[in-house]
Amino acid sequence: MAFFWAFLKKYIKYRNMAQTLGLELLPAGGPKRFTLAEIKAATKGFLDPIGRGGFGDVYKGELSDKRVVAVKCLKNVAGGDAEFWAEVTIIARMHHLNLVRLWGFCAEKGQRILVYEYVPNGSLDKFLFRSSRATDQSETGEAAAATDQKPMLDWGVRYRIALGVARAIAYLHEECLEWVLHCDIKPENILLGDDFCPKISDFGLAKLRKKEDMVSMSRIRGTRGYMAPEWVKTDQITPKADVYSFGMVLLEIVSGVRNFEMQGSRIESEDWYFPGWAFDKAFKEMKIHFKLVDRMVKTAMWCLQDRPELRPSMGKVAKMLEGTVEIMEPRKPTIFYLGDE
Structure with a gap:
């Protein structure tokens, strides 16, 4: 009788937990639910950080089946377990060559953790931008610079990265059953596989943020330098905000410089605008003669x-x-959002 009573208590406990998390409806091939103990074991107590961003810190880990994973510990997540599970299920159902694959999650003791595939080459920014530390410091000479530099990407690789990212965002906007705004497209959220196949990370996470982190003048989603002008003007944000962010990243892929780092220009620094500078370089000074690059810039x-x-x-x-479509001559971009005038 004692054994049966103990079994019944455990059965009721886990049945209620399954109902709360919606695990009764776990789809075949869906994300696995990990315990916090399994996450800690996989990451050796969160000892190997590999990234940090607006949604939380990322750690490298290895599962019991020897798969290497990236474990993201989310912060400022809204809702209870059921809401979290519902959003995670939506994210896990998004499958595209150029999206990072979600393998599982953990919702335990107030923790909200996502387990992703590990993408070995890290983020795009490490290959696009020369480290200021390597170029500005000279105390340890060539050795320090060498460890901080990544190989330069040739034009073919840059083009494939740009096209892969564009296709992935188009999938999120137009092909998912529930369309998704990324809200934070930038080189740090574009990861590169062994063959430099790009994979977008952090998609779908904007919906998990707490209400106080929603759109407002003081708390704007995204990263400065990549946000569309309408973030400041209105709270009616559409997929075109992601289009703007991608355009900024695309110019960075072509130029290899940060959009907020002023390049050679006679314009005062407070009036300097990266797309305007690139437009003048491409169309006024006629610096581009390569058709592929010309298409990317336009x-x-x-x-x-x-x-x-x-x-x-x-x-x-x-x-x-x-x-596959004709590109008309664009007008010069301006930093000003004109609203409905």
């Missing part, structure tokens, strides 16, 4: 138009990069 210029309705959809952006 596509970026259309993505960076100040009015959202002038920007193409991400599906069309992908076709522009592919060369």
